Every structure is written in structure tokens, then in C-alpha cells.
Amino acid sequence: MSTEDQKNLGLKNEDQQEPVISRRYFLAGTACLSVATAVSLSPLLNAEEVPSGDDFIQKHYKELSDEEKKEIFARLEARIDKQYGVSTSISDPQPMDGVEFAYVLNLGRCIGCRKCVYACMKENNQSRSPQKQYIRVLKMKKGTINLETSSHDYPEKEASSEDFFYMPVSCQQCREPKCIEVCPVKATWKEKDGIVVVDYNWCIGCRYCEAACPYHARRFNFAKPQLPAEELNPDMGYLSNRPRYMGVMEKCTFCLHKTRRGEYPACMEVCPTGARKFGNIRDPESEVRKIIEQERVFVLKQEVGTLPKFYYTFAK
Amino acid sequence: MGNKEKKSHFDKGELWKKIILPGTVILILLFLFWGDNKPAIPDPVALNAEWYTPETARGEILVNTVLPGNCFICHSVQVPDPNVIRPQFAHPTVKLDHGVNDRCYNCHHVYDRDSLAGDGEGRINFATPEKLCARCHGIIVRDWKAGTHGLRQGGWLVEDGADPVNFTCTECHDPHSPKFKYKIAAPAPTWPDKTLRKTRHSDDDPQSAYLTETIQERF
Numbered sequence: 001m002s003t004e005d006q007k008n009l010g011l012k013n014e015d016q017q018e019p020v021i022s023r024r025y026f027l028a029g030t031a032c033l034s035v036a037t038a039v040s041l042s043p044l045l046n047a048e049e050v051p052s053g054d055d056f057i058q059k060h061y062k063e064l065s066d067e068e069k070k071e072i073f074a075r076l077e078a079r080i081d082k083q084y085g086v087s088t089s090i091s092d093p094q095p096m097d098g099v100e101f102a103y104v105l106n107l108g109r110c111i112g113c114r115k116c117v118y119a120c121m122k123e124n125n126q127s128r129s130p131q132k133q134y135i136r137v138l139k140m141k142k143g144t145i146n147l148e149t150s151s152h153d154y155p156e157k158e159a160s161s162e163d164f165f166y167m168p169v170s171c172q173q174c175r176e177p178k179c180i181e182v183c184p185v186k187a188t189w190k191e192k193d194g195i196v197v198v199d200y201n202w203c204i205g206c207r208y209c210e211a212a213c214p215y216h217a218r219r220f221n222f223a224k225p226q227l228p229a230e231e232l233n234p235d236m237g238y239l240s241n242r243p244r245y246m247g248v249m250e251k252c253t254f255c256l257h258k259t260r261r262g263e264y265p266a267c268m269e270v271c272p273t274g275a276r277k278f279g280n281i282r283d284p285e286s287e288v289r290k291i292i293e294q295e296r297v298f299v300l301k302q303e304v305g306t307l308p309k310f311y312y313t314f315a316k
Numbered sequence: 317m318g319n320k321e322k323k324s325h326f327d328k329g330e331l332w333k334k335i336i337l338p339g340t341v342i343l344i345l346l347f348l349f350w351g352d353n354k355p356a357i358p359d360p361v362a363l364n365a366e367w368y369t370p371e372t373a374r375g376e377i378l379v380n381t382v383l384p385g386n387c388f389i390c391h392s393v394q395v396p397d398p399n400v401i402r403p404q405f406a407h408p409t410v411k412l413d414h415g416v417n418d419r420c421y422n423c424h425h426v427y428d429r430d431s432l433a434g435d436g437e438g439r440i441n442f443a444t445p446e447k448l449c450a451r452c453h454g455i456i457v458r459d460w461k462a463g464t465h466g467l468r469q470g471g472w473l474v475e476d477g478a479d480p481v482n483f484t485c486t487e488c489h490d491p492h493s494p495k496f497k498y499k500i501a502a503p504a505p506t507w508p509d510k511t512l513r514k515t516r517h518s519d520d521d522p523q524s525a526y527l528t529e530t531i532q533e534r535f
Contacts (some may be wrong), residue, residue: 025332032340039347111373114502118367128360131506138513152513156501226360262473272373272498274467274488286472287463294464315464 049224049246060186061199061239072201073238080236080243084229092238093260095193101254102194102281102288102309103268104297105168109275112137112159112166116267116276120170123255123266124241125233127225134219134252135170135267170267171196171217171252172300172308179209179218179251188249194309195254197239205247214304218251254278281309291315367502372467372488374498387429396426413493423448423491445486460485 021029044050054075064072073090080088117135126132138150139158142165150167159166177196180188187202188209210218224246236242237257244250255265259278268276279286288311291297297311390406400420403410412418425431431439432448440448450457459465460482467488469481485491505512 028337029332032337036340036344036347039344042347111496111498113498113500114504115367115500117505118363118502119370122363122368128363129358133505133507136505136513150513153504153507156503159501160496160498223357226357228360228362231362259472261471263471264469266368269469270368270370271467272371272488272500273496274373274465274483277464277468279472287468290462291464 055201058201060202062189069238076238076242080232083243084232086229086232086234088232088234088236088242090236090238090242091257093257095191095195096260098282099280100194100282100309101173101259102279102292102311103173103254104277104288104291104311104313106275106277106313106315107165107167108314109273110137110166110168111273111275112139112154112161112164113272114156114159115270115272116168119266119270120252122231123233123258124253125227125236125243126250127221127223127227127244128231129226130223132219132221132225132250134217135168136216138167138169139164140167167312168267169215169217169300170310171254172215172306172310173252173254174306174308176305176307178212178214178304178306182208182212184208188251191239191256193260195256196251197253197256198249198251199239200242200244200248200250203248205249207249209249214301214306215308218249220249221246364502366500370469372483373496374486374488374490391429396421398426410492413495414491417452445484445491449485457485 054072058072059068069092073092076090077088080086114137117133117137120126120134121128121132124134126134136152138147138152139154139161140146140150142163145167158164173194173196175194177190180186180190180196184206185202185204187204188196188198190196205220207220210216210220221244225244227243232243233241235257237253240253240256255263255267259265264278268278277287277291279288281288281292283289291313292311295313295315297313299308299311398419398421401412401418403412403420412420417423421433423432425433425439428439430442432442432445434440434447435451446457446460456465463480463482467483471480474480488496490497
């Protein structure tokens, strides 16, 4: 290696007394570099959601003991209180024995007023900006059930039209949910009463489940969910309507914080025409069971084999 | 120590002074002021309470409000005509639009203003309109009694004390014009276009060619 090469490579030449980089330039360069690094990393300081150490070591929901749940819920409540200034209570109602929830929607009654959509947003603390909605009301021409040509963004003045019918589509709570099969971390699973839930603290946000769902029932939080503090619903369930994080998946849970206490889900109570029916499909006296036994019901996309528990009917 | 050494040292100094230092300063400024390229997310707007408040489809649109006062002031002097179709001047808001059922006294009792017409000379209290409706709409009333027709509130678990709230026929349907004329509708979602199934406004729209084709094939 010649001296010239060594110089070019910045190696120290034995003959050379002066250093290649003088102390002054070394210090200036180091200062510049450290400032540049600090500045380029500075966005992390005001990152919207930085998980705490407890969040990092939190276990999967199914592995939590009751004491751990209590701690976690207290931590989440404190965080919500800090963020929104609203004191909330996070509950964790368990599935009841002998109960399997089902939904029946009478398309002959639905007028497409979209009140269910917004009642769901209100009940489930969904992000107002960017807007997240679990229910999509599809407007379709009468005479065909063609999802390809349905429209989802019809203006409100086109509701209750004679020439169209309206098909609200939300999570179908399948008996064979494809979304839970693809989850690489088992952050979503089917509960004993048939409700498919997501542990928002375990979800890694890979969106496989969104791609696997044939009904486009899952929503991803690309941005931090925002909602006004005065609209926060303080009655929260850990697996249902507590505020979500950025970068996690969310979905309809049949309002499990309500329905597991025996109440109706929000979308059903708000429906002005009574098109929606909800109940325990294993109870022969329940409304849904009677409709399924007596009327002609169908499920959406039967051919994909998901066996939904959300039935549609055109009953009178 | 020759000219070469000096030149190379000079070069290095020039490099630091003229390129690396200003470059770093520019990069720092870029990070500080241009780095925040996140798309602006509008502030959350509160929902209109109208969009999520539960109410029946009849809602506030009670067009055929009951007139105040004593009905017999008029109806005692007039001999009732069982074939009356148009309500008299005293009932300007009543517009009967109930299909073939177009006679006032099909439902209202001919001689008793405070009752509805039951079978024969029978009378039905206004509090139990389903008995009157059952005379024609028996199947619907049967479904309603079973809980499968109409709006219910409260809870599905009856034994838990949360009794379901049932609504009678006239709480949702206007008896003079039973078809729903519910006016409150909530706006369309404001999602990004790629996640939204857009409306194809007309059949002439080339995008809706598929729609027209399939419809023509089928019918």
C-alpha cells in the first residue's frame, strides 16, 4: 500500500506529525453529529402514544389473573382520566353459560337512516376523527342483492327511498371466523358466547384479520383515535369499548359490556323501525330464535363458509 | 512535509467548512421545520344527538294530533255518516292514507269518540290499539306479541329484571298514514375514498355498466 493510498484511506502516516483530523474539526463534527441525531430522534419525544413499561410486560388477556386484571383496569382508568378528565369504570363481564348471541336484521324494515351507525359510534367510543364506524349501510337497487354495485356513501336525503333497500353490514360474528385464524399473535379470538373480540393491548397491528374478513368488518387505527371528552361513554368494557390505541385493530363486539349484562346492543335500541332483533339463539323463546325458525333468513356470503350468526330476512 | 501534505490538510478543512458543517445545519433545520409531514387530522367534532337518540319511527312527526276539547260538541249535533272518507274541517291535519281502509268509521267508533270500533258494536280503548289493528293485521300482531315485530328496548334477559320495553302499534305507526315517514337520517361516512364504496349515480355511468347488465339479464 502506498503512502498516497494510506492517506486517502485516512490512515495515520508514521511520517506525518499532524493528525488527519484536527481536534477542532473533530469536536465540531461530533457536536454537529450529536445535534443532528438528537433532532432526528426528537419526534419520538412527542410521539402520540408511548407504551409504558407495564404495557410492555402485560400478558395476554387469557393469561391474566383477577388481580392482574384489576391492576390493569386501574391503570387504564387512570390513563383515561388523565387524558379525557372523565372518571370511567372498565368492566370485564364474562360470557354467560348457555348463551350464544345472534342477530336478525329485517331488510324489509330498514329505511337506511344510519342511526345505528352513529349510536354505535357513541356507545363504543369510536374515533370521531379520523372517523371509524363499525356498521356500513349499503344502499342497493330493489330486485337484486348485488353488493358489487351497492353504495355506502349515499347522502342522508336518499334514505328511505322506495326504489332501494338498505343493508347494514357489520361484524357477522362468524362461527368459523377467518379473522382469528390468520392472527399471528392470537390477539383476537372467539369467546364462549360467540363474540369475536380483540385484546387491544396484545394486537400488533399487522392487519391480516382485516384482509381475511370477507365482510370488511374490522377497522384499523392508522391515527390516534380522537373523540371529544364530553362524548366519552364512561361505561367501558376491557374487550369492547375502552378507547383504542393507534395501530390496533378494532371491531364490533355486539356491545358485550351491555349484552353480557342482559341489555340490548346500542344499534338495536336506536333502530326507529325495529328492523333489528338481538337475543340468545339457544333460548327457544327468544325473539331471534323465533324469527330464524319461522321466517326465511339468509346470511351474507354463505359460500365462504364463515357460518355467521348475523341473519338477514325480508320478513313482512 | 511537502506541498502535498499541506494541500490535503487544506482540502479537509475546506470539506468541513464548506460542505459538512453547512450541510448538517441545513439538515437540522429541515428536521426541525419540515420534518412534520403528517397529514393534518381535523379535530374531532361532537356527534349530533339526533343521530343516536333512540326513538320510534313515528318520532315527533305527529301530524294527526288529537284535537283538544270535547269531541261531542260537534259530533253530537251531526248525524254520523258511516261512509265519511274526508275528515271534516275540524281535522285539518288528518290525511287518511291507509290503503283500502279509507273510511273514518272503519276504525273509529261511530257513536263513541273515545273508543275505537270493535267487532259489531264493540268498543276498543285507545290504550290498546293493537286489538283494533289485529282485526286486519292479525299476523303482524301475533308477531308483535311474540316480540319479533317492532322496536324493543331494555334487555333480552327478561329474568334479570330488565324488562323489555315494548311499543304499541301507534307509537311507531301513524294510524292514519301507517307507512313510515321518518325524517331523521344521519350523514354519510367521511372515510377516505379507497375504503368507501362510492355511489354510482346513474345507469348511464360507465362504472355502473355491470349493474344494468345484471339487472337486464335477470329480469
